[in-house]
Amino acid sequence: DEILRSLAGPPSPPGQDPHGWRVPVDCVRANELCAAEPSCSSRYRTLRQCLAGRDRNTMLANKECQTALEVLQESPLYDCRCKRGMKKELQCLQIYWSIHLGLTEGEEFYEASPYEPVTSRLSDIFRLASIFSGMDPAANSKSNHCLDAAKACNLNDNCKRLRSGYISTCSKEISATEHCSRRKCHKALRQFFDRVPSEYTYRLLFCSCKDQACAERRRQTIVPSCSYEDKEKPNCLDLRNTCRTDHLCRSRLADFHTNCQASFQSLTSCPGDNYQACLGSYAGLIAGFDVTPNYVDASTASITISPWCSCRGSGNLEEECEKFLRDFTENPCLRNAIQAFGNGTDVNLSPKNPSPPVTVPPKAEKSPALPDDVNDSNTMYDTSVITTCTSVQEHGPKLNKSKEQSLCYSETQLTTDIMPDQKSFVDQKAGGSRHRGGRILPVVPVLLLKLAL
């Protein structure tokens, strides 16, 4: 939030060079900046030694450690964040937690996410989905959406390759006793969800179903026999504790809690009414080792999600365990987000400013998340001939006027928006009212270029 606020701070006169802005630095870069400064780097080294093998209280009892922490709160390391699937993600997360483990109480129920806030919306994905040729989900009510999603993936070389990658890894028998390599399976799943654009992955994971065959296909998406199920169901809090010893798992779990935590202040029960952020965190958690969530059955009537754990044997922590589990099993935000994706609906936000942002560079760097085969016959990234407005209007009376308007983009904006990793920060907090329409802040492409370096 602080980052968003600092971003939203200065007004944006058109055409202004955004270089002077304070943008959230990723922790790898922040670490480099710190290393270049003798006072910062020595404090950081001290703090890391303080944290190694000691709990927070013993650490803070040491004067030297305390000073180091105080000084570092002024450094770029303090509010640095990471990006999911970024290069050196693990290194970035290690740096993040090395500071933040000292700042938090340590055993908090919810932890802040080390990842950058997600500002794109589900409607961005639907906009892309409507570009999929002849795959209008409304066209055939009898069709199996999960089967359609598999088709869309198979026809895209990048999606097909990484899907086959995890399926073959997760269904490869190791020996008579070992059914599969869970570790390798999770790694392959992580690659799939990190490197394939969400237009494909979400369709496979959150397809809506009317019959059991479809729902079973949906449940099977992550090859649960290897990635999810186990001989025994461990206790959920034990699972969480194991997860917290791993930087990546801890981060993904914190991100899930940040973006999917049920909120009673919003219309959708989701923080900031942002379904996309919740679904993204959910998908990010699938790779999260043992806390991998999945559909518990092939029911079409109700969607129940859970990690493979139970609250048996919780002792006096029964209540805390139930609370942890309910964030999956009875989470209205997560459920609404999944249903909204399946139905192709999103929160009706006020129309975004339809004119393209002025400072966005015309041709942005190719992001690593894009498939290698941009020129493939069925790619949807070639936007030069597509007029989005018409393709959206083809959906007919289902969309009302204001939504149509919000989905109409000029070609320039579309070409930049369409990059999966290029997100425009929509300023919702500044100005107090969401209904006035967010300003689109054109800072992120610059940040991304920095990240790429």
Added chain:
Amino acid sequence: SRRKRARARHKPCALKELEVSVSELGLGYESDETVLFRYCSGTCEAALRSYDLSLKSMRSRKKIKKEKVRARPCCRPLAYDDDVSFLDAYNRYYTVNELSAKECGCV
């Protein structure tokens, strides 16, 4: 027209593709999942080598009689696509390798 058909028949060896269901592959799998099947098609007249001409000559001179030989290059995959995985009608996953051509050539 005949001219059009003739021209189509003389297209040089190249990669083509079809969208087919897994069941249609005829490999014994039962699945409605759609996959992309890429195959090699076209003629190889431009790729006749001295080998082919000489082999033809040997055959016509009856120096090669009983053996089965092929004196014409043929349009075949030079490389195969990555594995293809799918879920079948009984909710089992399968992975098929070397299903689809990646690159074609006259060999």
